[in-house]
Amino acid sequence: MCTTILTSDNSRAKMTVEKSLQDFLKNHYPSFLSSDAAKAKIDALSAEKAATLLKVLEAEESGKPTFMVRDANFSDFYGFDLGLNALFSEILASKVPYDSLVTFRESDIFKRDQVVEVEEQAELQELGYRISSHRFTPEQLATVNAEIANATFVNRGIFSRELTGGEIFGKIRDGSIESYLGINGDTFWLKDQDAAAHSRFFQKLAFDPYILSMVSQYLGCAPVHVQTNLWFSFPTLKDKNNLSTNAQMYHQDKEFTKFIKVFIYLSDVGPDNGPHAYIVGSHIDEAHTHGFKFSDRIPDEDITKYYAPERIRSLVGPAGTITFGDTSCVHKGVPVEAGYRLMMQLEYASSLYLSAVPPFTALTTDQLAALPYPDPVRKRMTVNYNSDDRRAYQQMSAAGAAPEPSTFRKMLRLAKRYVKTKL
Ligand SMILES: O=C(O)CCC(=O)C(=O)O
Structure with a gap:
């Protein structure tokens, strides 16, 4: 119900968009509108926010992949603040309730402790990150390393190279990895996340009850699994x-619009091994309010202008350390000074709107059946496992794959700097 009184063009625009939003919610999310409190939240939105919300909900219901319009619609992200994200989650949760993910269920991987989890969730929400009380056991690390040995990694420099994880481990041991770095790139990324997303242990991990409980509480809705990534970082030229x-x-x-990552160190990470770093609480005090654009790279000198030293945290920890992190926080990987860092990352989003990541191949009926959750929840969590969308994403990426001339200029500059530092 619209309660706004018409006084200007602005309020007329607000009434029109509010009415469209109300109608849309009535048709597609009727149980959300069943409470007066929910209606009041819609009434309180500015015309701009109501229009942003309507756009994302329409995209949700269309079922079409929206990664195709990511660049064109990127500015929509600026319309989403904490309040609108929470409201969006509430609307999504009215259609697919996520209590089955929060209700306690034993995990095959972690020995859960509900009291500790309450405290972990509270700190995650307050600080934007939280190191988990759980850590992979040596046996679990061995299982993960066996999976990694067979996976293919690629670095993204001038002469990019492909190596299997097993080859990288071997070259780290015998010291020959250096000749694969430098102008070849200093980070070896998993070439294609699809195989990892479908591997037995990683799949179990991605849909583990402890992980799902933490991320769904954080997002306020059923989480969509969007990434199972791995990368090796090595000492780098600070270009x-x-x-x-x-x-x-x-x-x-x-x-x-809202997302959360789970970072797992698979090698010991001390101050010199490239710890993951956060500005505490910056998921609330977002840097774009200081005039930085989303995805802008911010030099350390500028960070210290805006944030007190005690807000800048580097997360060190032994292999197996698990961190939940909202990387809408200002964050980075500290450059590796010695040795290497092997990181695993799972990511979950509240919605695929303007997704930046490739979809996975569809799960088999057996793989889906192995997820012990009600059907709508299972469907929602695996909405990024869609073979048609995967093909569409691959076609779109292939079409835009030719590097720009400026990329060649950048590569040349980088090559010159490497030659200078090596001679
Ligand atoms: O390597 C790191 O620690 C930073 C990773 C990062 O920026 C991210 O995953 O969003």
């Missing part, structure tokens, strides 16, 4: 392009 490509300058992610 701005290089640091930027490898996420080693402070930045804020906008990959989805």
Whole structure:
């Protein structure tokens, strides 16, 4: 019900969009509108926010992949603040309730403790990140390393190279990895996340009850699994392009309207091994309010202008350390000074709107049946497992694959700097 009194063009625009939003909700999310409190939240939206919300809900219901319009609609992200994200989650949760993910269920991987989890969730919400009380056991690390040995990694430099995880481990041991780095790139990324997303242990992990409980409470709705990523970082030339490509300058992610990542160290990470770093609480005090654009790379000098030293945290920990992180926080990987860092990352989003990641191949009926959740929840969590969308994404990426001339210029500059530092 619209309660706004018409006084100007602005309020007329608000009434029109509010009416369209109300009608849309009535048709597609009727149980959301069943409470007066929910209606009041819709009434309180500005015309701009109501229009943003309507657009994302229409995209949700269309079922069409919206990664195709990511660049064109990127500015929509600026319409989403904490309040609108929470409201969006509430609307999504009215259609697919996520209590089955929060209700306690034993995990095959972690020995759960509900009291500790309450405290972990509270800190995650307050600080934007939280190191888990759980850590992979040596046996679990061995299982993960066996999976990694067979996976293919690629670095993204001038002469990019492909190596299997097993080859990388071997070259780290015998010291020959250095000849694969430098102008070849200093980070080896998993070439295609699809195989990892479908591997037995990683799939179990991605849909583990502890992980799902933490991320669904954080998002306020059933989480969509969007990434199972892995990468090896090595000491790097501190060239701005290089640091930027490898996420080693402070930045804020906008990959989805709301999302949360789970970072797992698979090697010991001390201060010299490239710890993951956060500005505490910056998921609330977002850097774009200081005039930075989402995805801007922010030099350390600028960070210290806006944030007190006690808000800048580097997360060190032994292999197996697990961190939940909202990377809409200002964050980065500190450049590796010695040795290497092997990181695993799972990511979950509230919605695929303007997704930045490739969809996975569809799950088999058996794989789906192995997820012990009600059908709508299972469907929602695996909406990014869609073979048609995967093909569409691959076609779109292939069409835009030719590098721009400026990319060649950047590569040349980088090559010159490497030659200078090596001679
Ligand atoms: O490597 C790191 O620690 C940073 C990773 C990062 O920026 C991200 O995953 O969003």
